[in-house]
Each structure stands twice: as structure tokens, then as C-alpha cells.
Amino acid sequence: MKYSTDTSGIFTRFDMEIEVTRRSIRRISSDFALQAIADCVADGDEEKTEEAVKEALEQKDPLEIIHEGLIPGMNEVSRLWDEGVYFLPQVILSSDAMMAGIKLCEQKLGKPLKKKGKIITHTAEGDIHDIGQSIVNALLNADGFEVINLGTDVPIDVVVEACLAHKPIMLTGTALMTTTMSAFPKIAAKLKSMNFNIPFVCGGGAVNEEFVTGFDLGIWGKEASQAPAMAGDILEGAHWQELRSKWNG
């Protein structure tokens, strides 16, 4: 078969044109041990992070390690992801590493670290497409939220009950099928009728802005990466209407 090397009229490799130059994480601490921990997190190396944390715990306060090593390291990863340098798996692996480090610190502390806030995530009833939800979970975890993961194919009532039980600051739903997304307005209506006006961020291939903003409480989530930022807005006092007008429309 003949292969043409001049492909200019056929396609353009926009990925090559926009590839950002590789950058590494910034220096986050002048303390050698803390910087090492951040580097391990940024490398997404769970084992090495654990080692580094264990070592540091011999001399340092667990809270210092968390707030000046593990979390800043993770923040750097998030920044590089936002800038298009890193890909998703790096975020996930770094998050896994950070979580492992935090776990060790918590053991030392004797009590769990206070999380930023509780968030319930789920994939709609009848739907097992959960990759989107997994990403959301990982990113929220990485950002310091407590994620209550209800999993896939979750009946409407289970979602509503979980909300009543846990009183999360935010609920998320993922639906990849047009036949499953109809659960979202039903959940929203039930919550609303109980006067539980919690922001309900819905995403996944099947839903779109129009659908989600068509019912009260609904905010459309285009990219998983928006979830932590939305949750951040809620911590700063945003109601669902405010979230919607900021993120949608």
C-alpha cells in the first residue's frame, strides 16, 4: 500500500501544536524532608511517600507533614494538571500517594484529619458507566473532601436517604445513558420536597446543561475537574442558584 508522508491537507496534529513544555513541580519547602515528601507525592509513588512520611514522622508533627508536605505536593500536581502538563493518572496516583501519607499521619495523631466537607457521589440507577464518577471521587479526595461513594446503579431512594443521613455539602450524579438520567430530576424533587436544598451536580455523557438546569438544585458538570472547585465555592457559602449561574449558562 502507498503511504503519503505529506498529510497536511488530511489532518492537523493539534496535539503537537499545543503540547506544553514539560515543567516540574515548584519548590514548596526549604525543609529537605518536606520537599522530599512533596516530590514523592508528585511522582505518584505510594510506597516512597509512605517511607518518606514514616521517616519524617520520627521528628516532625503529623499536621506539619500533612499541611506543609503532602497537601502542597498534591496542589502542585493539580496545578500542573490544570496547565495541561500532567494527565489524569498522575493526579490519581499522586492522590493515592497523598492519601497513604495522610493515613500514616492520622495513625500517629490518633484521630482522623478533619476533612473539608462531606460529598456524596453516585452513578444513576440502571447505569454502570462509572469511570466518570471514579474520576470525580479521586479528584475530590485529592482536594481534601470526604467522599461517600454510593457506587453505580443506585436507586433513587438510596441516594435520598444517604443525603438525609450524611447531610453532605454537595451531591453528585453521573449518567451516561439517556434512559438513566431521568433519575436526577426525581432525586432533586424529593430533596426539594424535604426542603433539603443541597447543590446537586450532575455530569456524564448523557446529560447536558439544558437537561440539568431544567430542574431545581441541578448544576451541570462538564468536566470532572470542576467538582472540587464547585465544592470549594460551596464552602465559601454559594447556594445552588449561585453555583448554577457561575458554572452554567
Place this chain on the structure above:
Amino acid sequence: MKYSTDTSGIFTRFDMEIEVTRRSIRRISSDFALQAIADCVADGDEEKTEEAVKEALEQKDPLEIIHEGLIPGMNEVSRLWDEGVYFLPQVILSSDAMMAGIKLCEQKLGKPLKKKGKIITHTAEGDIHDIGQSIVNALLNADGFEVINLGTDVPIDVVVEACLAHKPIMLTGTALMTTTMSAFPKIAAKLKSMNFNIPFVCGGGAVNEEFVTGFDLGIWGKEASQAPAMAGDILEGAHWQELRSKWNG
């Protein structure tokens, strides 16, 4: 360029496979003059029809000519169209011919022939796609209905007022654009609110069964050829609900 004569894997000429053998109209009268009139109508020859009618009028009753010559001739054309022998223009031309013949008879009678019933047709506000409506008009005319043609781009209020003024047995609407079809439910609602529950048959490329059966009074018309048959059902006492359940669903 190379042309392949074996096209069997490329396309199938289903039109050749289903072409019906040509058939001519059936004998409709043993009277020579009446048969001649029917033949002229069937040929869609307006001038010849006029001549034949003029000649016949010298000896025959105009009503006989209409009911035993002109209309049976037209009925034959309709039958052959239904059977797939004739194409639309033949129907239109025959209808033109029949109408010309009827006009002559009416002059002789000194009064217009009683029509089967009044029907208002229109193309939606903002829409100038009127070929569909023209066909509907022609077919209704051919079938003996009085057509009040409001034309294209007709404002909602004009349609409603015309209905109030003429009290038709049926209203039709044609819309080829998704941005114009929204006039139909509005018209239906206005008529409904005045308790004027007239069947409102809507057709045209933009509308579909779901849309039209989504509002009261609405009946979806797929093919222009359904219009006379629907009007016939109305003459036999059918309400809009009955029409809808017969023709749609």
C-alpha cells in the same frame, strides 16, 4: 472514467421492482357523452373537458354531467393514484379539468354546486414552504370540498379569526420549519379556549406525530392524500379525538 455495469452490490432499483403495470380508467358510464367527459377529466385535459361538457350541456342536465361524468372521472383518477399507477400531477390536472367542467355546469344551473364542506388551509406564520399546502388544496378541491386558502406565513390571529368567520369542518396547517411549527399549538389553544373544537390537521416536514398529538385538536397528517379522507371521516361525524386515534398512534 471507468463505469461498472454490474451495480448489484451498489444499489437496488426498487422502483423498477415495484412498478405497477399501467392500467387505464374503468368504464364509468354506458352513455357515450358522459364517458367522454370522464375520459377528458382522466386525461387532465382542461380544454377538451370544457368542450365535452359544453356539448353535453346541450342535451343533458348539469347535475347529471357533474355526478355521472365529471366526478366519477375524477374518482377513477384518485383510485389509480391510490394504486400507484398515477402520479400527483395527473391528479392535479384532472382536478383542474373537473373544476373547469363543474364551473360550466354551475353557470348553466345558475347557482354554485353545494360543496361537501368548508375547510381552511394555511401555512404557518413565518413559513413560506407551501408546496405541501398546495397539494392539500388541490386534493381537497378535487374531492369536492370548499377550500378557503389562507396562503403562507399566516399570523395566528388571522387563522383563528378565519375559523370563527367561516366555521369550517376542518382546519389544516403546514409547517416545514421547526421555528414556525410552534404556531400550531397556539392556534389550537385559542380555538379550544373559545370552545371551537374543530379538528386541526397539521402536516409538513417539520412536524411529526409526537408534536402534533401533543396538543388538543391536533391530528398529524403524514401525506397530503390523507386530507380528503380525514375530511370524509368528519362528514361522517368523527370528532378530533376519533380522527386522531384512527389516523395517528
Place this chain on the structure above:
Amino acid sequence: MKLSDKMAYESYADMMFGTAIKPVTTKHGLVIGGGFVIPEIVPHPRPGSEKTLKTLMREFERANFDALERCVLVGHPAIVIENEHISQMTNNPDWGMEITIQTAKQIEEFKIKYGLKAAYRATIADIRRPDRVNLRDSEATAKVLESFEKCAEAADIISIESLGGKEIFDYSIIRNDITGILFSEAILGGRDMEWLWTRIVDIAERKKCIAGGDTDCARSNTAMFMAGGFISKDIPHTLAALTRAIGAARTLVAHECGATGPGKDCGYENPILKAITGMPMSMEGKSSACAHPDLCGNVIAAVCDLWSNEAVAYHNMFGGTTPAVFAEILGYDAAAMNSAVALGFQKEFQACLVNSDRYRGPHGFILSPDNAWHIGKAIVENSRSMYARSKAAAFKCAELLLGDPNLRITGYEKESLLGYLKVLESLPDEENDFIDLCMRKYKNVNGFKPDSYGLQ
């Protein structure tokens, strides 16, 4: 206006997709007809979005963005976005203008951010209804011209689907009346176009914008659509084919007035126009099934320069919104053709497109490059009047249809064709005599206003 009297292409064998003898370059540097086929995406706003300028702008913003983004996503190098005005946009010329400005900005942003090459075609709605207004002197006419002025400012290309002759055409097409069809296209359509396109070209020249072209949509596509597929029984396909050939002589007028192409997508007569003018043409076929079915889905691509979907209403599909989905499809269609160019296999590829539909039906047959070229030749060889060339196009079309035994025609359609030929043969030789005849025959047709065409 001088009627074309020679062919730009000396042979149909030279006609090829992606390349035109006279390519055009847009304001932003996109070359059309310069070697590659470029997709042309046409999104259509959803019902309701036309309520206010704001909602309509938002609708087009999304639709155009989605198409541009999808090109970057899958690597399509270039795209033309066409927005066909809905009546509101031409009735309020500022609406059309605002949307044009917005789109030009979007295109600029994608160029800066990703290097995507794009262009914008604004197609003004012909809101002059021949049965209601005087085509040359009415409020609607003024709005149309104002819209051209305002859109030409920021648009790369301007076009219209003009309506002249529609009143007589509509009357004739459902009556099997080839005389009326010829009158409506050649005389009425031709005169209206000359009047209108002189003005459009003037505007385009002043605004440094490209005057694209017109289409015989209002007549030939109505006929093609009514002839339908293999089940319909509205009008014979042979009549639709004759209408198309006659319509080519009409659409050509835009270029004779100075339009440079790219011709407008729904002009299925464009292969004939390309043969005559050498200008780039937009075409649509299989990937405009979203807009209407046709029997020439592939063959119509054989000599296209832009490749369009005609129109798709904004809507979410599993794979994204419709403008994104169809931009992707059109772009891949184009990529296969452009690969053929890169490999030097364009003749073979073209033959495959042509053979797909050459014998599928009359339309595909007469629009095959060879036949299209021959019809073009009949047109330029009869350049003494619009009437003469249009009738010649019809005769050539009929001759071709009857001349190739591989093209099967149903008994009824063949018989009809022979009937049209007989009528055509009976018509007078001179344009003036023909006009006289038609003025008598059609004077009472509802809404026909001779002075719209400078007649009488």
C-alpha cells in the same frame, strides 16, 4: 450581463474534487478550491431560540463553537461555517450582523489558540416573497440588501437562495408543466438574479468579502424532493432532472454578475456550474441526509470543493451535539478525498463516488462529471439568450437520459420525459416569443407580478 460562452474546463476529465481552476482566498487566508476539500458545517437553531437576539446569539455561539472544537479534537485542518439566516435574522439586519461578528470572533480565537483555519459564510434569507411583494421594490427587498451590507462587514462569504420565479414554478411543478418550469427558471429566475446579484457583488466588492453564489433550491430542490426516492409518486424523476438542468442556467447568473464562488451547498447543479466557470463549489450529499434524502449521495461529491451537511438542527447526540457530530463526519469524508489527492488516486476515488450513483437515478446520472460537463457545454453554446441556453440544457439533459441504456427509467417516467420533450420542441425559437406566450398563459396565476421581473 454577458452570458457565458465558453467552458472553463476543456474536458470533464480535468474536473476533480478539491481543486478549482479559479480558487478563492478568504479574508483569513483560507483557500477554497486550492487542492483540498474542506468541510462546510451548517447548524440550525432550535425552535424557541429565535425569540430574542440574545437567545439566538447564544444558540449560534454554542453550535459554531461545538463544530470548531470538534475539528480540533479530531484534527480536521480547516472548516467553513455557514449560518443560513432564519427570517428573523434578515428581518432584523442587526441580528444577522451581530451573529456574524460573534462568529468571526470565535473563528479568530480558534485560530490563535490552536491554529485552526476557518471561514464564515452568511446566507441571507430571501424574504422577498414573489407572490406578495415586488421583488425589486419592497420593504423586504430593502432588508435583504441591508443584511448583505451588514453581514459582508465581518463574514468571509455571502450567499442567498433567491426566490425569483417561485410563484410560477410552484404552479407548474404540480401540473407537469415544463413550459411553466422553463419560464420560471430561465426568464423569471434569471432576471431576478441579474437584478439581485449585481447588487450583491457590488456590496461584496466594497466590503472585501467574497460573493459566493446562489442555488436553484427554490425550484430544482423542490422538484428533486418531490420526485423523492423509489417509493414516492409525486412527480417523475425525469422531470426533476430536467428542472435541474434548466436551473443550472439560472444559478449561473450569479457568477456572470461577478460572484466568484464557492457556490452554495444545496445547488445540486453546481457540477455544471463548476464545469462552466472553473470556480469552487460547495456540495452536499450523503452527509446531508440529516437535512433530506437524495439519490446522489456520493456522485455529487465528485467535483466538490466544500462538502456540506446542508443543515442540522442543534441537538444532543451520544457523540456530542449535532454540529460537532456532523463536522466530524464531513471532515472525515473530506479527509478520505484529500488522501486520494495526496496519493495520486483521485481519479480512482472519484470513479468510486460516481459509480455509486450514476445509475441510481436520473439526478445522479446527469450530475456525473461527464454529463454535467455536457449540459454545461450545451448552455455555453447557446449563449444568445437565457431562454435559448436553458432550453438547450433541457434538451441535452433529455438526450443524455435517453442515450445510456445502463440508466434504467421506469415506463411511466420515460413516457413522461418523451411528453416533456414534445412540449419543449413545440416552443418558439425566440425568447421574446416565448415570453409573450408565457405572459398569456400564466397571467392569472395567483401572485404573479410581471414588473418584479421588469416585464411589460
Place this chain on the structure above:
Amino acid sequence: MKLSDKMAYESYADMMFGTAIKPVTTKHGLVIGGGFVIPEIVPHPRPGSEKTLKTLMREFERANFDALERCVLVGHPAIVIENEHISQMTNNPDWGMEITIQTAKQIEEFKIKYGLKAAYRATIADIRRPDRVNLRDSEATAKVLESFEKCAEAADIISIESLGGKEIFDYSIIRNDITGILFSEAILGGRDMEWLWTRIVDIAERKKCIAGGDTDCARSNTAMFMAGGFISKDIPHTLAALTRAIGAARTLVAHECGATGPGKDCGYENPILKAITGMPMSMEGKSSACAHPDLCGNVIAAVCDLWSNEAVAYHNMFGGTTPAVFAEILGYDAAAMNSAVALGFQKEFQACLVNSDRYRGPHGFILSPDNAWHIGKAIVENSRSMYARSKAAAFKCAELLLGDPNLRITGYEKESLLGYLKVLESLPDEENDFIDLCMRKYKNVNGFKPDSYGLQ
């Protein structure tokens, strides 16, 4: 089950769209892979229509009718209709059965009335969720098998997109973990398929129905979808390509159990399978943009036998409903390919399809017929275990990706690829050792149940 140890095609140069070494013939006499490409249309029901069997039947009745009617309208000679079960149809095996019977009847009617050739593929939903139920022994498993029994009665072809290994795959893919991907596809996916497909083939043989094939959708398409286009930053395209190569060794198991093809449309690994088995394959690319974007829109058609849109939700477009519109588009795509066959230009046409995307991205590159064949060869040459052949496929895939300088890979993706290679090289030689390693590594992954795969 004996693992394939030779190639059906001696050379990739022999592989061509429309023709398979081992064509299959349906109950109703439609030959697939017998010389022509046939469109395969897949309509998807609208939300709400799943409420009752009645509404769902009506939905499929319309959708399937529209597609069949459009074929007659535009003259497409043959079509395969696929209905992918939504969960309700498999959860209630009678629903799937009723819809199958209804469709078989529609097909029969079109055959009688117009002579249209058509066939029906019922794709059972794999409702066995690996993280929740035992794949071999659960109510869901029973329902799946019952659905196969009931649909095989009237369907021409039966298929499934099986889920084995998904729990480990989902965990691994977002962690850049090539070991987990290999484990999930080769070991878990492979074992589940062997268990499941032995049963499916048995049912098909008893019911005189065709056992079509499986797809690596749950793994390779997830990866391809996450790698996305040229903007996305989810996972590297190189990882998606490795996943695909490994996945081919998995999907092949269906045929080793006795499935005869046509392989299932969304199996982008199908060119590899065709090279190995010589069986007809369904593929999807540009005209499945309605279902998802991809970077191999044309190349994937190079050796297809059926040509599909993957899935399109029922909806009205200007040109008709979506099943009609996409049946028309697919049919025209096929018509161009079939013209190439008729003209003897299939090699040139194929080259155009291939060149469109060969260097657009890693997926298009490894699925070009030559590279697909080479990956197939690596698979059959390492037939001593599922593990060995899957790893060999990955190595060959990486070797190809790195071996052609015309394929440009971003710095990041290349670096990632070298990283995966290093990991792969560090893995044990023997399948048992690999399983031991993975059982340790993944034992705590949420929902992983070794006995679903007969492990431990």
C-alpha cells in the same frame, strides 16, 4: 479451548473491505463478507420508552421500520439491524424476545413487499456486574443466558459486549497501570469469555442462529474514549493503543469458542481479529460520530464487512428520523466501497481510507491493515497462553508505534509508552507467575471476586 496458532490471511495485502475468507450466511440468506460491505444500523430507544414492553416495542418498531424504509427509498440493497439490549430487555428476557420476533416480522415484510435483504442482530446486555455478582453463578448470569436462548430463536445473529475484568480494568486505567490492564483483559476477560462463549455458541448451534462475536468495549473503548482527541488530558493515546492490542487477544476468544462472526461493531480490534480468523467483521468509524468521536474514522473501514453507526438515539431530524438518516449515510459509505469493488479499485480506495488516519494518532496507526495483521501475527505466534499472546500483542504494538517516524507522538505520550514497556518487560514469563503476582497486587480492589474467573 485451543488458542489460535495461525493467520487466516497470509498477507495483510489480501485483506479487503466487503470480503472475508469465511463469509457467513444468515437464516434469510444474507451473505456477510461475501463481496460487499453492508450497512449495520443501530437505533437506540428514547428515554421513557423503556417503561413498558408495549412502549418499547413501539419505539423499536418505528426505529427499525424507518431504517428499512429508507433503504428502499434510496436503493440500498441490504442492511443489518442491530438492537443493543437496554438492561430492561435482558432483565426481562421476554422483552428481548418479543422485540426480536417483531423485527424478524418487519424484515420479512420488507422482503416480500420490496425484495430488500435484511438481517437482525440481537445484542444481549451483559448485566452481570463483576464488582457485584459472581459472573458464573448469579441471577444476572441466568438472565443473560435465558435472553440468548430466547432471542436466538428469531434473530439472525447474537452478540454481547462482555464485562469480565472490568473491575480491575477500571481501577488500573486511571492509574496508568499496564499490569492491571493486562491482567484484566488477558486473564480475567479471557477466562470469562471462554466460560460465556462456550455457552453462547452452544445456544446458537441449537437454534440455528449465528454466534457473531464480542467486543473489548468495556476496556479498550473506555481507554480510547478517555484518551479522546487532541485536547483531552485523561490518559495517553499510547496507553489506549496498548489496551487495544491486548484486548484483541481477549475478543478473539469468542471465535476460538466457535463464534463465526460478524464481529461486533464497536470492537475496534476487529481488523486484528479478521487477520487471524478470516471471519467477517462489523466496524464503525466516521459515521458513528453520532455515538462518539474517534481518531480513526476512515481507516477502520479498510477491512470492514459490516459498517455501523454504533448507536443513535431515536430523534427527528429535518431529513427524517435518526435511524433513517444514519441508514442512508452508512449505505452510501458502503455504496462507495462496493463501487470500488465493482471497478476493481478497491486497493486504491482502501489506501485512501488508510491514509486518512494512519498518522492521525496511535489508534489509527495500529489498526491500519498492515499493523493490525502484524499484531495478529504476534498473537498467534505466542499461543502458549492467553498471557503470553496478550503481552506479545502489547510488545508488537509498542514496537510498531516506535518504529515509524511518520507517526508523531507527543513527548509525554512517548515517555509514557517507554514506561509501560519497562513495566511489561519486568513481568514474569509464565502465566501462573503473572496470575500469582496480580492476585497479590489486586486482591483488595473493590469488588474483585477471583472465583468469577475460576481463580483460587
